[in-house]
Amino acid sequence: MLQVNYIRQNRENVLERLGVKNFKETDLVDEVISLDDERKRLQLEFDNNQARVNSASKEIGMLMKQGNKDGAEALKAEVASAKATIEPLKEQMTSVEKQLTDILLLLPNLPAAIVPKGKTPEENEVVREGGEIPTLYENAVPHWELTTKYKLVDFELGTKITGSGFPVYTGKGAKLQRSLVQFFLDFNTAAGYHEYLPPFMVNEESAYGTGQLPDKEGQMYHATADNFYLIPTAEVPVTNVYRDTILKEDDLPVKMTAYSPCFRREAGSYGKDVRGLNRLHQFEKVEIIQIVHPDKSYEVLDNMVKHVESLLQSLELPYRILRLCGGDMGFTSALTYDFEVYSAAQKRWLEVSSVSNFENFQTNRLKCRFKDANGKTQLTHSLNGSSLALPRIVASLLENNQQEDGIHLPASLHNYFGSSIIN
RNA sequence: GGUGAGAUGCCUGAGUGGCCGAAAGGAACGGUUUGCUAAACCGUCGUACGGGUUAAACUGUACCGAGGGUUCGAAUCCCUCUCUCACCGCCA
Numbered sequence: 001m002l003q004v005n006y007i008r009q010n011r012e013n014v015l016e017r018l019g020v021k022n023f024k025e026t027d028l029v030d031e032v033i034s035l036d037d038e039r040k041r042l043q044l045e046f047d048n049n050q051a052r053v054n055s056a057s058k059e060i061g062m063l064m065k066q067g068n069k070d071g072a073e074a075l076k077a078e079v080a081s082a083k084a085t086i087e088p089l090k091e092q093m094t095s096v097e098k099q100l101t102d103i104l105l106l107l108p109n110l111p112a113a114i115v116p117k118g119k120t121p122e123e124n125e126v127v128r129e130g131g132e133i134p135t136l137y138e139n140a141v142p143h144w145e146l147t148t149k150y151k152l153v154d155f156e157l158g159t160k161i162t163g164s165g166f167p168v169y170t171g172k173g174a175k176l177q178r179s180l181v182q183f184f185l186d187f188n189t190a191a192g193y194h195e196y197l198p199p200f201m202v203n204e205e206s207a208y209g210t211g212q213l214p215d216k217e218g219q220m221y222h223a224t225a226d227n228f229y230l231i232p233t234a235e236v237p238v239t240n241v242y243r244d245t246i247l248k249e250d251d252l253p254v255k256m257t258a259y260s261p262c263f264r265r266e267a268g269s270y271g272k273d274v275r276g277l278n279r280l281h282q283f284e285k286v287e288i289i290q291i292v293h294p295d296k297s298y299e300v301l302d303n304m305v306k307h308v309e310s311l312l313q314s315l316e317l318p319y320r321i322l323r324l325c326g327g328d329m330g331f332t333s334a335l336t337y338d339f340e341v342y343s344a345a346q347k348r349w350l351e352v353s354s355v356s357n358f359e360n361f362q363t364n365r366l367k368c369r370f371k372d373a374n375g376k377t378q379l380t381h382s383l384n385g386s387s388l389a390l391p392r393i394v395a396s397l398l399e400n401n402q403q404e405d406g407i408h409l410p411a412s413l414h415n416y417f418g419s420s421i422i423n
Numbered sequence: 424g425g426u427g428a429g430a431u432g433c434c435u436g437a438g439u440g441g442c443c444g445a446a447a448g449g450a451a452c453g454g455u456u457u458g459c460u461a462a463a464c465c466g467u468c469g470u471a472c473g474g475g476u477u478a479a480a481c482u483g484u485a486c487c488g489a490g491g492g493u494u495c496g497a498a499u500c501c502c503u504c505u506c507u508c509a510c511c512g513c514c515a
Contacts, residue, residue, distance in 0.1 A: 044473060
């Protein structure tokens with residue numbers, strides 16, 4: 001959530017930045033300002049009246065002690081009239097505050113200066129590429145045939161048990177998942193990230209805290225009997241660890257990592273995009289999250305990008321890093337780098353990680369702050385990234401490394417998987 | 424799921440209608456003194472939103488789990504909810 005005072009002081013800039021994100025309802029910005037004016041006016045009037053009530057009440061107490069009943073009664077009448085004024089003011093204040101918050105929730109984060117203009121994924125900028133795109137042998141097939149051939153994933157069984165998009169991993173397929181999770185977590189903790197195993201369901205407050213609500217209401221599974229949401233990413237429970245906290249400056253940066261399954265309804269997806277492991281309703285992911293000093297967040301973003309990059313390098317997968325354009329960025333992000341790996345049999349790039357700086361957009365909502373050197377309380381910045389999402393990593397590992405005698409895994413996984421080959 | 428007890432500031436914990444934004448102790452921070460891996464003493468030690476100021480100072484309001492109610496006045500009384508603890512039941 002953007003800060004009202006920031007909007008007030010930087011109106012032109014806010015409008016210009018929202019334009020980069022192709023945000024159309026720019027009237028809302030001025031509406032925020034006028035609602036805030038109204039809020040201030042109401043508060044001042046309310047406070048003044050309330051102050052009168054408070055002091056009169058004190059006086060009544062004293063008069064009663066002195067036995068001055070008539071004086072007390074007279075003051076009571078005065079309080080009653082002040083309260084009559086206050087009552088409607090209170091209602092107006094509540095209503096104006098709610099309108100203000102509702103609108104603020106609709107405004108996306110402002111993109112950083114470096115974010116390219118653009119509307120579609122084609123306008124994302126390729127920042128870097130790495131690894132080598134393999135030349136596959138002549139009988140190479142897409143991963144959904146390999147998973148069947150080696151009995152790694154049973155899609156039909158998942159459909160029977162739950163529904164489409166809920167695959168069942170079996171045998172070596174299950175073990176590969178477990179190995180990757182373990183490898184990723186070890187890689188992250190070695191870099192100083194503290195490991196969490198969070199709840200896989202969150203309450204409404206947490207979903208608001210990180211900005212999934214109200215923006216992505218329909219994308220989350222909702223357990224209505226208890227009003228819990230199945231998490232779409234570990235970002236939600238883990239970032240909320242620091243909801244409503246004031247950290248010491250020395251506590252920063254906070255580095256966290258977590259494995260979790262992720263649940264996404266993916267309403268509106270179809271076609272080749274959803275084939276095999278490309279797009280699922282439930283998948284495994286390891287996430288990294290940092291809460292940092294506002295002056296450091298872009299430096300940290302670069303570090304996180306390098307961290308994820310070296311993880312991909314250790315998997316020996318061909319990858320590229322994209323800087324997302326305004327139109328392709330998420331609601332809460334100020335700058336996002338997407339990582340894609342090349343799926344050689346499908347001959348397409350698959351997104352496997354998204355690393356973002358949210359600046360204080362999440363922390364404003366979360367009230368995650370710190371005391372700076374001058375003793376002033378200010379908002380921290382939050383960042384997160386996948387490191388990594390499993391299904392598409394598995395897809396490209398299978399496809400890119402397939403040979404006549406089986407799938408040859410990268411050296412980094414041999415110990416975790418207990419073998420160098422799937423056959 | 425049942426019964427009972429509880430929820431106060433960073434922590435412990437007092438406060439049962441006005442003198443309470445809240446005692447006391449501890450932790451933390453700053454200082455003095457002494458000196459050695461510490462003690463003593465002094466001071467500071469909530470958040471949000473307003474007014475005010477170049478910035479402070481100063482000042483108003485709200486907040487003692489959340490929401491409502493009673494009252495001139497609520498941390499304190501009443502109601503609802505949430506959570507915690509204890510015991511019972513069930514159970515991986």
